[in-house]
Amino acid sequence: MGQGDFNINLPDGENFAPAPERVAALQALMPEGVFHLGRPGTDRAAWESLCQHEIGQRLLHEAQAAATQQPFPRITDDIYLACLRDHSPAAMNAVAPDVRARMALLPVAECLQPTGRHLDMIEADINDTLSLRSWIHPGNDDNEDTVEGRTIFNDLASLHTAAILVATDYLLGDRLQARTRATIRCEVKRRTLDPFRTRIESGKDVYWWVTVTHNWNSVCLLHTVACALALLESAADRAWYAAAAEKLIIYSEQGFTESGFYTEGVGYWAYGFGCYVALAELMRAVTGGAVDWLRKPRVERLTHFGQRMEIQQGVYPSFADCRSDVELPAWLVHWMNNRQDDTRPQRTTAVPIDPLSGHPFRSPLSGLLVLFHQLDVRHACERPHRLDLHEWFDDVQFLICRPGPDASVRLASTFKGGDNGVNHNHNDLGTFTVLMGAHELLTDPGAEVYTERTFSARRYEGDLLNSFGHPVPVVAGQLQVPGKDAHTAGIGRDIFCRVLATRFDDDEAHVELDLRGAYRVATLTKLTRAFTHRRQGAGGVAVVDEVQFSQPEMFETALITFAHWECRADGSIRIGDDDAAVLVEVSSDDGALEFQHCVIQESSTPTRLSWRFRKPLLRAVVRIQVTPLAYAPGTQTETTLN
Numbered sequence: 001m002g003q004g005d006f007n008i009n010l011p012d013g014e015n016f017a018p019a020p021e022r023v024a025a026l027q028a029l030m031p032e033g034v035f036h037l038g039r040p041g042t043d044r045a046a047w048e049s050l051c052q053h054e055i056g057q058r059l060l061h062e063a064q065a066a067a068t069q070q071p072f073p074r075i076t077d078d079i080y081l082a083c084l085r086d087h088s089p090a091a092m093n094a095v096a097p098d099v100r101a102r103m104a105l106l107p108v109a110e111c112l113q114p115t116g117r118h119l120d121m122i123e124a125d126i127n128d129t130l131s132l133r134s135w136i137h138p139g140n141d142d143n144e145d146t147v148e149g150r151t152i153f154n155d156l157a158s159l160h161t162a163a164i165l166v167a168t169d170y171l172l173g174d175r176l177q178a179r180t181r182a183t184i185r186c187e188v189k190r191r192t193l194d195p196f197r198t199r200i201e202s203g204k205d206v207y208w209w210v211t212v213t214h215n216w217n218s219v220c221l222l223h224t225v226a227c228a229l230a231l232l233e234s235a236a237d238r239a240w241y242a243a244a245a246e247k248l249i250i251y252s253e254q255g256f257t258e259s260g261f262y263t264e265g266v267g268y269w270a271y272g273f274g275c276y277v278a279l280a281e282l283m284r285a286v287t288g289g290a291v292d293w294l295r296k297p298r299v300e301r302l303t304h305f306g307q308r309m310e311i312q313q314g315v316y317p318s319f320a321d322c323r324s325d326v327e328l329p330a331w332l333v334h335w336m337n338n339r340q341d342d343t344r345p346q347r348t349t350a351v352p353i354d355p356l357s358g359h360p361f362r363s364p365l366s367g368l369l370v371l372f373h374q375l376d377v378r379h380a381c382e383r384p385h386r387l388d389l390h391e392w393f394d395d396v397q398f399l400i401c402r403p404g405p406d407a408s409v410r411l412a413s414t415f416k417g418g419d420n421g422v423n424h425n426h427n428d429l430g431t432f433t434v435l436m437g438a439h440e441l442l443t444d445p446g447a448e449v450y451t452e453r454t455f456s457a458r459r460y461e462g463d464l465l466n467s468f469g470h471p472v473p474v475v476a477g478q479l480q481v482p483g484k485d486a487h488t489a490g491i492g493r494d495i496f497c498r499v500l501a502t503r504f505d506d507d508e509a510h511v512e513l514d515l516r517g518a519y520r521v522a523t524l525t526k527l528t529r530a531f532t533h534r535r536q537g538a539g540g541v542a543v544v545d546e547v548q549f550s551q552p553e554m555f556e557t558a559l560i561t562f563a564h565w566e567c568r569a570d571g572s573i574r575i576g577d578d579d580a581a582v583l584v585e586v587s588s589d590d591g592a593l594e595f596q597h598c599v600i601q602e603s604s605t606p607t608r609l610s611w612r613f614r615k616p617l618l619r620a621v622v623r624i625q626v627t628p629l630a631y632a633p634g635t636q637t638e639t640t641l642n
Contacts, residue, residue: 008211010203016210017201018243026246027239029287035238036170036230037282041111051112053378058356063109066102067121073098074128080147083138087452092138099125100160107168110175122172123180126165130183135161135191139452152195154207156216159223162192166227188227193241196224200244210248213255214264214423215272221245221252222279229286242283246291252276253299255423260301261393263422265322266309267447270358273302274332281339294336306333307385311412312402313438318446319398319416319431321424329358330382331375337383338375351382389535390509396422397499401509401533409628410437411539414444415531417497417513420482427460427467427480429497429518430529434541434626436580441563442626445469449603464602471560473515473545474612475527476553480518500528509533523549526619543624552616557624559584559609560600567595573609574629581629586611590620 010016039046050056073095083092103125106118129135134147135158145151165184169176199206209216228241252272256262262269280293293299306328309316318324330353331338337347355377391400397417403410412435420427424447434442448454448464460466460482467480481495498514512530519527526548534540547555565575573584586593593611600606613620 007199007208008203008206010206013203015201015203016206016244016248018240018247022246023236023239023243026242026287026291027235029290030235030239030242031286031288032235034230034232035286036167036226037278037285038170040173041107041114041171041175042173047111050377055356055377056112059105060109060112063102063105063118066098066105067118069098069102073102075099075132076128077133077147080132080134080138084141084144084147089137089139089450089452093450096137096157100164103129103164103168107171111171114175116175119172119175122168123177126168126176126180126184129161129165130180130187134158151205152191154192154195154220154224155209156219159192159220159227162188163223163226166230170230185231188231192224193228193232197240197244211251212423213251215268215275217252217255218249218272218276218279221249222275222282225279226282229282238286242286245279246283249276249279249293253296256298256302257393257395258298258301259393259395260298260305260308261396261398262302262305263320263396263418264424265318265320266306266316266328267322267326268424269302269305269309270326270328270332273305274329277303277332277335294339300336303336304385307383308391309400310387311400311414311435312387312410315435315438315440317398317400317414317416317433318440318444319414319428320422320426321447323446324440324443327358329355331355331377331380332358334380334383335375338380340375347381348384349379349381350384353380353382355380389506390504390533392502392504392509392511394499394502397497397511397513399509399511399531403539404506404535407535407539409538409630411435411533411541411628413533413541415511415533416444417499417511419494419496420480420518421495426465426470427482427495427518428470428472429467429480429495430472430513430515431470432531432541432543434582436576436582436628439563439576439580441561441575441580441582442471442584443560443562443606444471445560445562445600445604445606451603462602463600464604464606467518468558469560469600469602469606469608471558472518473527473529473547474554474556474558474610475519475524475547476521476549476555478519478521481520501530507535521549521553523551523553525550538628540628541626543626545622545624546620547622548619549617552618554613554616555620555622556610556612557586557622558611559624560606561609562604562606565607565609571595576629583627583629584609585625585627586622587625588613588620588622591615591617593622 075095079091083089106122110118136146136153136155137157140155141147146153166188169181169184209220225241225245229238232238262273283291316326334353387402389402399415401413413433415432417429431444433440433444445464448462463469496517500514501512503510510532512528515527515529516524528546530544532542545557561575563576565573567573575582575584591613594614596610598608600608
C-alpha cells in the first residue's frame with residue numbers, strides 16, 4: 001500500500017455495484033456450472049500431449065527442484081509477525097516467492113504425471129496456507145488490523161494465494177482430500193469473495209485498489225473473478241463478479257496511454273498487463289467470445305508495448321521502478337499471434353518462442369496454470385516486429401533511439417520527459433541513457449529494493465528515486481520536486497515538461513524540452529534540455545542544457561553509471577571497457593566547471609558523476625557530448641569512432 005492509498009467510503013446510497021441488467025446480460029452468455037479457464041487434470045489427452053513435449057519435461061524438472069529446495073521455504077505466522085515487529089518485509093520477501101512458485105508448479109506436475117509423488121506436499125502447503133492468520137503481505141497490514149481479525153483486507157499476495165488454492169482444487173479435483181477441498185471453498189469465500197462483494201455493494205470501506213490506474217487493479221480483479229467463476233454455484237453470483245470486473249477494469253485501462261505506453265514500465269507491463277490479458281481471456285471464454293477487451297484499439301496497441309520498448313539486444317528501459325535485467329515473458333509479448341482466435345488467420349509460424357521465458361511461475365500470474373491450454377505452447381511463435389530507428393511516444397514524451405540496421409557501432413539511447421504524477425514515479429524529468437550494444441554505459445538506475453519506505457511518505461528520501469540519482473540538473477541547489485520531504489497527495493502531475501521541438505529522420509533524432517516545471521526555484525526563468533542522437537558514422541549523443549536566472553544561482557548537471565570509468569588529463573571521462581566504451585566531454589563557455597563524483601549508497605550503488613559551476617551565474621549553456629570509443633586494430637591506441 002502506498003502513501004495516499006486508503007479504502008473508499010462513498011456517500012450514503014452510492015456504490016460500485018454493476019447494473020442489474022448488465023449482470024443479467026452476462027448471465028445469459030455464460031455456460032451452466034462453475035467455470036475455470038483451461039483443462040483439469042482429468043483431461044489426460046491434453047496433459048499427456050504437453051508432458052511428451054520438451055516444455056512439459058522442463059516443468060517437471062522445475063517442480064522437482066521446487067519440491068527438494070533446501071532450505072525448504074515456508075510462510076508462517078511467526079515470519080509475518082516478525083515483519084510487523086521489525087517494520088521490515090525482508091523475512092517474508094525471502095520465502096514467499098519460492099513458496100508460491102512451488103504451490104503453482106507441483107499441481108501442474110501432478111497433472112502432467114499423476115503419480116501422486118507430490119500430493120502430500122501439495123496438501124501440506126494448502127493446509128499451512130489455510131491455517132495462516134493473514135494471507136496479505138505484512139507491509140499492507142496497517143495497524144495489524146488483518147492479522148488481529150479486526151477486518152479483512154485483500155492485496156496482491158492474498159488474492160494470488162486464493163487463486164492458487166482455487167486453481168489447485170480445479171486441476172486436481174478429488175485427488176485432494178474432501179476436507180481440504182471444503183476448507184478451500186470456505187476460506188476463499190470468507191477471506192476473498194464475501195468481503196469484496198460486501199464492500200462493492202455497500203460503497204463503504206471499499207478496497208482502494210478498485211479505482212487505481214496501476215497494476216493492483218488488474219491483478220486483484222483477475223484473481224477475485226477467477227475464484228468466483230470457479231467456486232460459486234449460483235450463475236447469478238458468477239455473473240455479478242464478471243460484471244463488477246467489467247465495470248472496474250476501466251481504471252486499469254486509464255493507465256494505458258493512447259500511444260500504447262504503459263507508464264509503470266516493461267516489468268510492470270509484464271505483471272499488470274499480463275493479468276489484464278489473463279482476465280480478458282477469462283471474460284472472453286466465459287461469455288463465449290461475446291466480450292473481448294483485447295479488441296479495444298487502445299488495449300490492442302498496448303499488446304505491442306513489450307516489443308516496442310526493446311532498445312536493442314534484449315535490453316529495455318529502466319525508468320521508474322523498473323529493472324534493467326528484466327526478461328519479458330514471451331507468451332505475453334506474442335500473445336496476439338498465438339491466442340485461440342479463428343478471426344485472426346494471419347498468425348505467423350516462422351520463429352518459435354519459449355512460453356516459459358520470464359519465469360512465469362515466480363510471478364503472481366496464477367492464470368498461467370491454465371492459460372497453457374489457451375494456446376498451443378508446443379507451436380507458439382513470434383509476432384513479427386521491426387525495430388524502427390526510433391520510437392517516440394508523444395503523449396508521455398518518451399524516446400528510444402536505435403542505430404541503423406547496417407551500423408557497425410550499435411549506439412542506442414533513450415530520453416524521457418513527461419510528469420512526476422505517474423505510477424511508480426521517480427523524479428527523473430529529462431533523464432537519458434546511452435548504450436553500446438547490450439551495455440548501458442550511461443544509465444537510469446531503476447528500482448530500489450522495496451522496503452517499508454518505498455511506498456510511504458518517505459519515498460523520495462531514497463537517492464535512487466529522487467532526482468539526485470538521475471542524470472538531470474540540480475538547480476540553485478534544489479532537486480526536482482517532489483523533494484525528499486515533500487511526498488504528499490496531489491504532488492506530481494503539476495511537475496511536468498513541455499516539448500519545445502522535435503525532429504526525426506534517418507540521420508538524427510532531436511527533442512527539446514522545457515524543464516522549468518520540474519523545479520520550484522523562484523529565480524529560474526529558463527531551463528531547456530535539447531537531446532540529439534546522431535546516426536552518421538559511428539553516431540553520438542549530445543545533451544545541451546540552457547539555464548537563466550533572475551539573480552545569480554548555482555547550477556549542476558550529472559551522469560549516472562554502473563560501468564567502470566576514469567577521468568583523463570583533459571577532463572574528459574572514459575566510461576566502459578574494451579568491448580564497449582564511450583568518451584564523455586562536458587563543457588561550457590560561461591564559466592569553469594568543477595568535477596565531482598560519489599557512489600550512491602542505496603540498494604544498488606551506481607556512481608554519480610557531476611559538474612558544477614564554481615560560482616553562481618545568471619545564465620549558462622552546458623554541453624554533454626557522448627562519443628563511441630574503440631581501439632585501433634593492432635595497436636593500443638584508443639580513438640573516437642567518428
